[in-house]
Structures are given as structure tokens and as C-alpha cells.
Amino acid sequence: MAGVSKTTVSFIINGKAGEHQISAETIRRVQAVIDEHGYVPSEFARGFRLRQTRTIGLVVGDVNNRFLSLLEKTIETEIRNTGFNLIIASTEDNAELETEAIRTMLSKFVDALILVSVHPDNMEHNRLNTRGIPIVYLDRMVEGQNTVCVTTDNYAGAFQLTEQFTRQSLKRIAFIGGLETLSNSKDRYRGYEDALKQAGIDPDPALVIHGEFTVEGGYHSAEQLLTQKSGQPDAILTASYTLLEGLLQYMHNHDPDLLGRIKLATFDDHPLLDFMPFKINAVLQDANTLGKAAFDCVMKSIHGEGPVESLVVPPMLIIRDQIES
């Protein structure tokens, strides 16, 4: 319509008119036609040709998990003023759904992936044809050469929470964790175990339950823990807020008296815990820092800037249950 080739139009739109010597007059004429007809280039065709979509994919276990959705929001906010977009899939921490989700994202040509993965190493992910797009692991460490992981210091968090119990001279301290294969659950367990040992307590296998990292998982684990023969614990540490919610529900339904008697502590804080009649200590994971760091890693990788390094973010202890001293 401006009497020029599409090559010329492409150059003008992409601001490459200078490099390709297009006359000012032609630029003006083409711009006029573009403005007049409200022409908008197809992002789609562009992405098709360029093999990049300015989209990054986030794969998480559960969008309803408060901590994960805080991460999601941070990443989305960060991403907004970069011209990139976020696409999200959830996997219910199921390996097959995860693979499926990643495959889908790859087929939609995301430029990078942020994964809260259920896999202990990146073999499964290497197997997928990732075309060399960057992957950043969030919340859970994933083994492999050159993997980039952004996580909370789960060991320290669990250690500190457990220490609060041992300082109160509690002995029978139980642990409800997520699946043992997940690095965050494993590290939290190690922190718990070491804090017990430090206090001279022998970890009692009967007081340790691993299950799904969900409300239902917490409910079932609570049932197992509280109905076993060897007697009830004095305190329980749950490895996530979801697990705590399940535990509370179980106690509420089956043995409300326990609610005041057994001390509780949990990973992940929740605002309503301030109002509970029993004081629950918590470890707050800094979703803001974690999300931003993961985002920065992704952007660095995409733009090939400098070394991209893993990061371990310190947790923040929220003490509601003061130790009398």
C-alpha cells in the first residue's frame, strides 16, 4: 500500500531502517500507512519465525498453595515491565503431569522455564527436547551439571523451629514432611533431625511421617501419627502450611482436645496464625526474594549475561510462642 516491499516495512517497524539505508521519506510514507490502517504486526508469526515468544513458563505443584502463589505473583509482577509474559501450569506434584506440562510449554516455544520440580535430578528434563532453553529450578534443588536453583535455606529453617521446641524441653517432637524424594522436604527433615540430636534427643522413627505436600496429605499423615501405638507427641513440626492445615483439620475432627495440648510449628507463615488461640511458630520463606532471584536468573540466562548462580535464601523465624526465660 505504501508501494514498498514487506522487507522494507519490516526494517522500518523494527527500527532497522538506519542499518539498511531506507530514506527518511520512505519511512514517513510507510509509517503513515501503518498509522492510518492501524496495522499491528502478528506477534505470532514473529515468534514463529524468530523461534522465541517472549514468554516464560512457570511450572508449579499447586496454584492454590499460598507460598507458591506468592512466588507466582512476584514473578509475574517482575516480568510485567520486561515485555515478557508468564504462562503457568500446575502439576499436583505428579511426575507425569510435570513432564506433560513441560512438554506443552516447549511446544508453545517458551523462551525459558522456571520449575518447581518433583524430580530429584534433571535427567527427566534433559530427556525432553528443550532446544537449549534455560531452566531455573525454584523452591526445590535439582541435581545435575550446571543446574541453577533458587531455594530457601530449608535446613536452617527447620533447625531453628525444632530448636524452639527443644529449648522448651519438649522431648517427643514429631515431624510431618512432604515426599522424601523432594529436596525441600529432605532438607527440612535433616534440620529437624540435627536439632534433635543437638539437644541430645534420639530421633524416633515413629514420630516422623512423610506424605504428599498437600492439605489431604497432612490430614492422612496426622491420622497416622496420632493413632499410632507408641503414644502421642508433645510437639509437631509440619514441613509446610498445607500440611499444617491438614493436621489442624484432623485434630479438629477427631480430637479437638489435642489442639491445645500439642505444640505446633510450621514452615510457611499465614496471616491468620496471629489470631489462633494456640501460638504457632513459623518460618517465613521470603517469596519476594526467591521469586525475584528466579526471575533474574532467567533473564540473565536468556540474554546470556554473565554467570548465573544458584541462590539459597535465609528463612525468617516468626516466633509467636515465646520461651519463658
Place this chain on the structure above:
Amino acid sequence: MAGVSKTTVSFIINGKAGEHQISAETIRRVQAVIDEHGYVPSEFARGFRLRQTRTIGLVVGDVNNRFLSLLEKTIETEIRNTGFNLIIASTEDNAELETEAIRTMLSKFVDALILVSVHPDNMEHNRLNTRGIPIVYLDRMVEGQNTVCVTTDNYAGAFQLTEQFTRQSLKRIAFIGGLETLSNSKDRYRGYEDALKQAGIDPDPALVIHGEFTVEGGYHSAEQLLTQKSGQPDAILTASYTLLEGLLQYMHNHDPDLLGRIKLATFDDHPLLDFMPFKINAVLQDANTLGKAAFDCVMKSIHGEGPVESLVVPPMLIIRDQIES
């Protein structure tokens, strides 16, 4: 590699081998090669050609909002076995961000949109070049010819909650709502107002505060409500869980005594409310039904099947604060 044309491969992959008479032997051979080499067709090239991406876009205010994330999850679960995908953007209930988000989604060729919109009517959306793709409004009604909306019966929910207060002979019943332009906030206000009138109470404008549908909004509204001259309310109805959280935080920080004295009720339930020392009635919005309905509307629209109808889902009253009778 199987010694056939890409046409044939395309037919086989899309299950059109039958229509185009491809021999069983050829199908087998092609499949073998596909399996062996792990070939996955590019969804992208496919979408480019077909001008449809099997992706539907969800635009919500805040992914951290528990109710909205329940909706999101339901929709994602529904969508999973349809071969479609979900892409999500959040808008902080900001009109410009909403427009921006929709524009982005359109440029990525979503096949349909589900919007939790801040606009009272669909004029702004019509203005965007939607290429005729279906739009379903969720959670909030949006005016316009032929708009499809899936919402809770907000009026009834608020009415019932308020009625619980009036039956306890409470007189000074306050309302903390979202922005007045939003249909859900408006309808909840109307329900509150009518329940008061039915009980012979004149709505007192000093007891009604509208603000942002967020925790911070609730905090500010609480401040306004509880520091005003005309005296404090006996009861407060918040129009969402986020507002309640803000209100609780404000009370906790500034006047913890109020926590026991003022009765509370809220839209949206939360599991932890079961454990609070003060009993809070709530209206549970059926995220499952709402999400499924929105999804069904979208699918019907995409496939052009039958009439697509708006839906109003009844709320469920959760009574924690029994009326002595």
C-alpha cells in the same frame, strides 16, 4: 525418514488417515519413526497455520486471592484433558493492566478469554480487536449485549449473612466492601442493605466503607470505619476474605480488645476460620461449580455448540456463630 511426504505424516498425526485413505502399513511405519525419534509436532507452527492455539486466557485480579486461585485451579484441572492450555495474567484490578493483559493474550492468539473484569460493561473489551473470540465473564457480571457471565448469587449471600446478625438483634451492622463499580461488591451491598431494611434498620452511611478488594484495602477501610466519630459497630460484614484479613490485621495492631467484641462475618470461607477464638460466619462460594461452568461456557462457545447461557450459582452459608434460640 519413513519415505513418505509430510502431508501423509500430517494426516496420520491428526487421525485423518481414514478420510484420506492411508494404508495401515504406512501408518504403522510412520508411527514407528515418530516414536523412535520422539518427534513432537510444533504446536506453534500448527497454531500459526490454523490461527488457533488451543489456549485459553484467564485474566484475574490477583492470583494470591484464595477464591480466585481456587477458580483458577478448577479451570486448569478441567482444561487438562481437553488438549487445551491455560494462560493466566493478573491485573491487580487495575483497568489499564487489564486492558494490557487482554491485548497481550490476543496477540498470542488465545482461542477464548475468561475475565474477572474490573469493567462494569464490555465496551472497553469490544474496543479491543478480539477477532470474534469468545469471552466469558467470571465472578463479576459485565453488562453488554450477549455477554455470558458466571457468578455467585452475591445478593443472596450477603443477605443471609446480614440476616444472621439482625436475628441476634444486632443494630449497628457495618459493611466493608470492594469498589462500588464492581458488580459483586454492589450486589453484596444490596443484599446487606435489604437485610437491614427487612429487620427495620435504617442503613447508616457511616457504617459502610468501600475500598480496594485487597488485604490493604481491608486494612484502610477498617481504619476508616473504626476511627470515625459516630461510634463503633456491633458487627461487621466484609465482602471478601481479603478484606476480612485486612480488618483483622488492623484490629490486631490497633485495638485487640475489639476482636472479641465486634461480631464478624465474611464472604469467602477459609479453613483456618474453624480455629479462631471468635466465631465468624461465612459464605462459601462454590469455586468448583463456578470454574466448571465458566469452562463449559468457553468450550461451548469455541465449538459453537448450542446456546451459551449465563449462570448464577447459589452461595453456601457456613454458620459458626449459632444463634441461641
Place this chain on the structure above:
DNA sequence: ATAATAGGCTAAACCGTTTTAGCCAAATTC
């Protein structure tokens, strides 16, 4: 014996960009 049909397959256009290589005329250099 010829025409029509059916079975099995493919060539090539198309979607809307980007990009490489190169064309042509005018100006400059040798």
C-alpha cells in the same frame, strides 16, 4: 474395450514475519 471409481499417496500453496543476498542507479574514485 473403455470409462468410471477407488485406493494410496504427494506437490505445492499458504499462514506473516525476518533475513540474506543482491539488484540497480547514481556518485565517487582512480
Place this chain on the structure above:
DNA sequence: GAATTTGGCTAAAACGGTTTAGCCTATTAT
């Protein structure tokens, strides 16, 4: 005056699929 450079532009391939129209052979109908 010929050779080179420069300025201004474009043809055509490429991305990876889908789809239309049609080719060729073998069989069946007339």
C-alpha cells in the same frame, strides 16, 4: 572512461505445519 563505492530498495527463502487439488495405478462397471 572504467571501476568502485554508496544509497535505496527488494526477491525469495525460511520457519513447520495444514490443506487443496490432483496424480497414478488397479479395480470395477458399462
